[in-house]
Amino acid sequence: MDCDSILDLLGEILIADVLKLYAHGLATKNCEFRSNSAMGENVDPEQQRILDENFSGSLQIDPKRARFPNCIVWTPLPVISWLIPFIGHVGICREDGVILDFAGPNFVCVDNFAFGAVTRYIQINKEKDCNMVCQGSTFIGQDQDEYDMDDALGKEGSTWDNALRKGTQEFQHHAYSLFTCNCHSFVANNLNRLGFQSGGWNVVNVALLVLIKGQWVSTGAMLKSYLPFVIVTGFGIIFGGITFLTFLAFFMVLLVGWFILATYCFKDFIQL
Incomplete structure (x- = not known):
């Protein structure tokens, strides 16, 4: 061959x-x-797509869709965060990643973070860090009416979402105050319901938790949080000098001091 x-x-x-x-x-x-x-064979393709998103992707963090399952989330506040960058707006998320945040009198926002996109988050390992029987959520795959109906039917159980539902219902009857009942109060209340790290949460240690352990969503999110402070402080020093620095220090001590004193010395002042 x-x-x-x-x-x-x-x-x-x-x-x-x-x-x-x-x-x-x-x-x-x-x-x-x-x-x-x-x-x-009888499953509608669009319905199947939604089910796939709910069950396979529901536990994944997705900043583009504002989904942060089992997370505490944070974003800067206008004006206040420009002067004190570690003070901001916080919320807590359901198991499907939807954000809940106390944003006004008798009003808890659902899936609409009040002051813009999330910049920092902390994801909680509910099995490890929560002293309660956190079973699978009853919400994943349901619409909002079904979510509310579960509560009406008494399907409480010891789940993450049911704890958050109770906290939401409570704060829907609370007046909002920056100094006595704010978004940090709402998150602390829910963390205590969840038994997160044995409870004992308040507005001060919630803020410290985010400051110390919070992860940045992106470099852009970090710039969004700190760049206004740098710009305001820079212009303040240029045009105000020592007067501006004195005002900034006074404002910081006054605001932070109030929360520390009201939390640890006058415990009835701040609602949880």
């Missing part, structure tokens, strides 16, 4: 193997398609 014949034979064998693999791949896909069709 000459060289050309050998090359032709090898080429035929290679082509045959490729065709065999291709045919096997098609057969596998057809089997999977038939299997899926048999299992869910």
Whole structure:
């Protein structure tokens, strides 16, 4: 057998193997398609897509969709964060990642973080850090009416979402005050319900928790949080000098001092 014949034979064998693999791949896909069709032949494609998102992606952090499952979330406040960058607005998230935050009198925002996109977050390991029986959420895959109906039917259980539901219902009857009942009060209340790290949470240690352990969503989020403070402080020093620094120090001591005193010395002043 000459060289050309050998090359032709090898080429035929290679082509045959490729065709065999291709045919096997098609057969596998057809089997999977038939299997899926048999299992869910009446499932609407759009409904299936929503179910897939709810069950497979529900526990993944997705900043673009504002989904932070089992997280405490934080964003800077206008004006106040420009002067004191570690003070901001906080919320806590359901198991499906939807943000809940106390944003005004008798009003808890759902899936609409009051002061903009999340810049920092802390994800909580509920099995490890919560001293309660945190079962699977009853919410994933439900709409809001079904979520509320579960409560009406008494399906409370010891779940993460049920604890947050109770906290939300309580704060829907609270007046809002920056100094006595604010977003930090709401988060502290829910952390205590969850038994997070044995409880004992208040507005001060919630703020410290975010400051020390909070993860940045992105570099842009960090700039969004600190750049206004740098700019305001820079202009303040240029045009105000020592007067501005004195005002800034006084404002910081006054605001931070109030929360420390009201939390640890006058415990009835701040609602939780």
